[in-house]
């Protein structure tokens with residue numbers, strides 16, 4: 001298959017592009033390089049530099065008639081989306097509408113969409129399955145949910161078959177070290193911990209130790225980006241063979257606390273990693289853990305790299321100073 005990966009130069013997208021290429025697919029990447037990096041791409045991948053809202057550039061990426069699109073081109077910072085919702089309307093909502101129109105015009109009818117656990121909002125129960133109420137608590141999560149709903153209409157009206165993949169906390173790097181791009185100004189826990197381990201930042205702030213969890217710190221479901229990438233490949237094959245749309249959670253189904261991550265990071269890196277308990281971050285739930293039974297059943301997906309040691313050691317190869 002020829003697959004167009006929108007956002008394929010970014011952190012998750014570049015791992016998806018690599019997985020597709022390894023499986024023998026032809027890969028084109030469309031990316032505005034706002035956060036993505038050319039250096040994340042592998043030899044043999046075609047790059048179209050452009051923004052989804054730039055219709056002329058986007059149409060060029062469809063000239064070679066991709067059979068399917070994987071769409072990860074979006075802004076993804078929860079806090080920023082509350083301060084600057086316009087950016088999220090433009091990038092996520094308008095960008096996706098533009099992409100759907102380009103797909104429709106080009107007769108491309110298969111799409112894998114990168115969604116998020118943020119569509120559920122504060123969990124009412126855990127583990128969170130796909131039947132859980134959809135109640136995003138950030139504008140970012142809202143944009144992803146709106147796109148999911150738009151996709152259901154495009155399926156009905158235009159015959160676009162889609163896989164919506166709701167990622168929990170993506171982390172780790174390609175175990176073979178072929179992707180080395182560090183995210184700029186990371187907000188997520190693992191890159192922050194590893195920046196401290198690498199001496200790039202003085203200490204980790206632990207956002208709260210008074211949650212009702214095993215050790216008081218926040219519990220999340222960390223899933224390795226290579227496991228996520230594999231799920232994209234399986235989803236593509238699934239929608240191509242069944243011509244049926246699907247929506248699934250992608251998570252390791254294991255809850256790890258912030259303090260457990262810190263401890264594992266000290267073991268893996270051999271560095272002290274100073275940390276300080278600070279107040280809770282606004283809007284942070286105590287526990288977010290996936291029920292990923294549906295992905296396992298529907299796609300035959302099995303996470304292989306999502307234990308804390310592998311998450312941290314594959315990322316440490318990228319963060320470790322030479």
Ligand code: WQD
Nearest residue numbers: 076078116118187188189192205206207218219220258284
């Ligand atoms: C993880 C845990 C923090 C940083 C968000 C989005 C989600 C997805 C991933 C985009 C929490 C704690 C963090 C730090 C800390 N985003 N923490 N110190 O908030 O679970 O998920 O990012 O698609 O949709 O909601 O991820 O990595 O920010 O935090 O103590 O410096 O680490 O409180 O418990 P989060 P995170």
